[in-house]
Amino acid sequence: MDIDLAPEDLEFRREVLSFLEEHLSADVRRASRLSTGVFVDPPWSKEWHQALFRKGWITHAWPREYGGCGWSPMQRYIYESEASLCGAPAVAPMGINLVGPVICEFGSPWQKEFYLPRIRSGEDYWCQGFSEPGAGSDLSSLKTKAVRDGDHYIVTGEKIWTTHAHFANMIFVLARTSPEERQQQGISFLLIDMKSPGVSVRPIITLGGDHEVNQVFFDDVRVPVENLVGEEGKGWNQAKYLLEFERGGGAPSVRSRVALERFKNVLRNEVGDSHGSRLIDEKDRQFRLGELEARVMALEALDMRLVAKRQTGERLGTSASLIKTLASELLQEIEKASVEALGPHALPDLAFDGPAFAVSNEAPVPEHGWAIVGRHLNGLAGTIFGGASEIQREVISKDLVK
Ligand SMILES: Cc1cc2nc3c(=O)[nH]c(=O)nc-3n(C[C@H](O)[C@H](O)[C@H](O)COP(=O)(O)OP(=O)(O)OC[C@H]3O[C@@H](n4cnc5c(N)ncnc54)[C@H](O)[C@@H]3O)c2cc1C
The missing domain is CATH 2.40.110.10 (Butyryl-CoA Dehydrogenase, subunit A, domain 2)
Structure with missing residues (x-):
């Protein structure tokens, strides 16, 4: 999404891009592209964790006194979105984004001293x-x-x-x-x-x-x-605090943007019904793409509203449920559209795609189709974990009618 950034944010964006250019290795990028899970497995995730740790960015969202970067919510958004768009994997959040903030907020002095540095360095997973x-x-x-x-x-x-x-x-x-x-x-x-x-x-x-x-x-x-x-x-207080991070963290619209780019890539490369045409030339595919693009843009706008909320120090509350639900459901629709566009090419994907990221040269699936089916199947869980969609809708509706 095009946003008018303040000069200091533009400068920050340049710094992020040059860091990504220098430190995001081709191997990690490839693992991220071919991984079907939500998080890339170690050792690739650990390599990326280490790069961020050395730069001092791994716990950027923590309070400064515990190793945070003091970034504004807009800078966090810039970092999260540029990293995803460049193909960086999501860092496994269980330490950094879930238990870390809970220990910062509720932990004893001993727990803070012992566990927080180990979460930052990646020593504890x-x-x-x-x-x-x-x-x-x-x-x-x-x-x-x-x-x-x-x-x-x-x-x-x-x-x-x-x-x-x-x-x-x-x-x-x-x-x-x-x-x-x-x-x-x-x-x-x-x-x-x-x-x-x-x-x-x-x-x-x-x-x-x-x-x-x-x-x-x-x-x-x-x-x-x-x-x-x-x-x-x-402990229920800590659980509620943590779940708010789980649902409202990062830049949820970016995963949909990245998935939409993959969908476009499939449409550009798959052959259409008439001689010499590609799927992207077909009207019904263009309508589908347009509809999904509009929804991704709406989600990006919602992401921006949450950034604005954070800028004023407001807690996300129900908005975290709202964006979690919309983002996970949209992502599923985009992945499904990609599988449908792949057509017969989607089937053999199952045979060679896997956690070892081994892609045979003889693979019957062209490169634009790699990991598409795996992502679709794995992504079906996105509307369940972190709070199922039905439950989120209940949370949202209770807030609307109170
Ligand atoms: C891939 C994946 C990774 C996960 N990772 C973790 C993890 O690391 N740690 C962890 O602790 N948990 C994890 N979870 C668990 C996840 O949080 C739960 O699956 C989720 O909370 C739903 O619980 P459940 O599976 O027991 O389903 P249920 O609660 O039994 O729900 C089944 C269905 O019924 C619906 N339903 C239930 N109650 C209501 C209601 N009152 N009104 C309307 N509909 C309702 C639900 O929306 C859902 O569609 C993970 C789940 C998945 C799928």
């Missing part, structure tokens, strides 16, 4: 242990228990859909420390070392063939009391 079988949308019905035993909690239970638990050495967990009348009470927020005896991880392979999510089991796991974040029984 985190995963999020909130959802359980039977406790997803209705998260507060979670059953994982943490029972106090001297200087420890004994944690028992199971988490599901835990993204990247197979890479993580740390997990943040919501566990019930006391049975209360109101479900949201009696929940505590714990930081757990994945190497603790009694923690085990079982992979879940998703529709697109990716191993991104897992089940995590806790079998009498001893967790030091010093790893409780905030007050015992008040």
